Amino acid sequence: MISEQTFKIIRDGTITTPKGFKACGLHCGIKRSKRYDIGSIVCEVPAEAAAVYTLNKIQAAPLGITKNSLQKEGKLQAIVVNSGNANACTGKQGEIDALHMRAETAKVLELPEYYVAVSSTGVIGECLPMDKILDGIRRLPSNMSNEGGRDFGQSILTTDLTEKSVCVEVEINGKPVYISGAAKGSGMIHPNMATMLGFITTDANIQSTQLQSLLNEVTDLSFNMITVDGDTSTNDTVMVMASGLAYNDSLHQNHPDWFVFKAAFQYVSEVLAKEIARDGEGATKLVEVEVVGAETDEDARKAVKTIIGSSLVKSAIFGADANWGRIIAAVGRAGIPINPDTIDIRLGEITMMEQSTPVPFDELQAEFYLKKAAEIHIHVNLNIGNSRAKGWGCDLTYEYVRINASYRT
Template sequence: MADWHEISGGVTAPRGYRAAGIKAGLKPSGLPDLALILSDVDAIASGVFTTSYVKAACVDYCREQLQKKQVTRAILCNAGQANAATGEQGMRDAIESATLLAKELQISPDLVLIASTGVIGQRIKMDPLRSGIPKLVAALSETGSDNAAGAIITTDLVTKSISLETTIGDRSVRIGGIAKGSGMIHPNMATMLGFVTCDAAVSPHLWQQMLSRAADRSFNSITVDGDTSTNDSLIALANGQSRTPAITEMGAEAEKLESMLTAVCQHLAKAIARDGEGATCLIEVQVTGATDEAAARQVAKTIVSSSLFKSAIFGHDPNWGRIAAAAGRAGVVFDQEQLRIQLGNFLLMDHGQPLPFDKGAASAYLKEIAEPYTAVAAGNGKPQSVNNPVVVKVSLGNGKGTGKAWGCDLSYDYVKINAEYTT
């Protein structure tokens, strides 16, 4: 049983944080497009960023800042323009964005981190941003997380937010997070943004280690379409305002904090996968029996990344052959005579041999899960829980390695959305 419970508040649930989200005029749609998360005091900051060689200016800017020192106060995010592949002027725009916010907050520019999302090749619309920053700062609130979550999304159908609370020593500790992402999502980070706040006191090196491991078990274990983005950023702050003793090395308290951090990241990652462009269902692939955790995750990610498998799930076709084929090409050594595949409660293969099963009932299982998601996409339903996925269980043998990955099906609407993205 988890050592924490869910609370309300998102990134402003932890003590000492405020947030805001406004309409600055960056998006052609006129929807909210500028967000800010602010810690009232200096916070330890850690980050995980895209592995793409084509990176947005905000990614290079944040990496440079965090290499200098792992301390920050603010995260500024614009939506509408990715500011990627925009050359030297794009970097100057990024620096100016941070400088303008720092001046408005009356803090040093090196205490500001930035993020961007939107169309690649488009610079930030600086005039709306310049006029929007004072309004953004004025809108800061201890209950502003939902507004910030709404201002960072692009093609997302819903906002993504979570906050959890536990007890360390005799005091409560909270972690909150918001994220965006719907398309161009693939392991090793993707076109997603994730911002996490925490009120524990943690040493910089340990906080970075915790975040990197949490990212591997969450955001690096999701896929929507196999495309890694130029802008993906996961930034986590820890400001010590819970007044708990500083955690400086691994132990029981550090393990509890990391487990809660991982849970926050996994919730947000699954929400992104669930909200994949055109998706009708969330898929969770659970792999056991591998030699180690990394091998298990690799097989899980390969299966959930398979376009053939994702298409079959969209068509409510329990085609286990596509699962077996993806597992076999994952680059992980296993004995196919030990392969076991289960879809929901339907056992499809055991000891490498196909088994008879009720294909109609298995198809109905897939359709039943898809229906609520389809209603949301059509604007006729409420966001569905990330705890209602299509579940695929794969066993490779007797190894101790286990791992999970999450994704979504591949629908007609995905092609439509991305065929017309800039037109």
């Protein structure tokens, strides 16, 4: 479990709060509106870096370019991101354009190309308007600042209604270390990541191999435990840059403060993941599902994902219908070991089932909870083991259909 007592939440922190980072966001014309659509994060030194990507076998061109950059030294010094166009399923031209974005960013920032990562999000199947993007890239240096974190957060949004960011301070070797994150994501969200981009910066001193291992582990507990609509996208990426400018002793699993740093890093990832789920397209509720008493952690995660991904469960929550039958049915089709006679289900503090037997409950109280609570909590105990997992999603509304019925047009 994450203990917030091990770190301090910095309410006004941004992606540029850790030492060594600047950022910016601006409008270059990809989006018809004047909303920001290109942004960048830059570190004053080559930063140790790590990344995870979508498991969709159809992957957008920028992912291959970013993987190529990281393979060189495991370091990055700049990330350039555009929104409004995913540069996915665009053939050879898409790869050429992503390489051009990397080359131009490296040129204007005077960096080696392999220190630059590229990311895109938006509509699939349309080539990038490169004249507009290159113009935007050339304007990045003059807009870069320590105060540019919020602008960067705005520049990566598509159908998102809100910017998603978080920042914490943790003490390592008696030194203050900051971890900050910014993310986007609202639809096409499903475990194994989704149309989501996540960017994390820290001034911790940690090698890229340790950072990659940590990111892999934490992603399975955060970004891979959210769903909005069951669709896994082509562009999902989470990147981490560590400047090392806090000058702590290098972090590793035997470092005395490793678990403190890990808890803070997981908190940042979990907050970003939850904010993506909360901002699901058309959503009115954040839904948290916790499954305990499973035989293995993987079984618990599968059960959580099945419940939170069920269109019937999500629709019932939107309709304020305390239909626990949909929950237990989802458990039954999760493909994990269960005992059909030992399952407990609770909605908030309202017990609905004990040992797979219905428990009388106040329907009006349950309806009031589903209508009025901003966050809905579903708790399932399988009662056959000691493993647990938690995940997040949202309700399924009429507005989701409206948004996605005309997303491209």
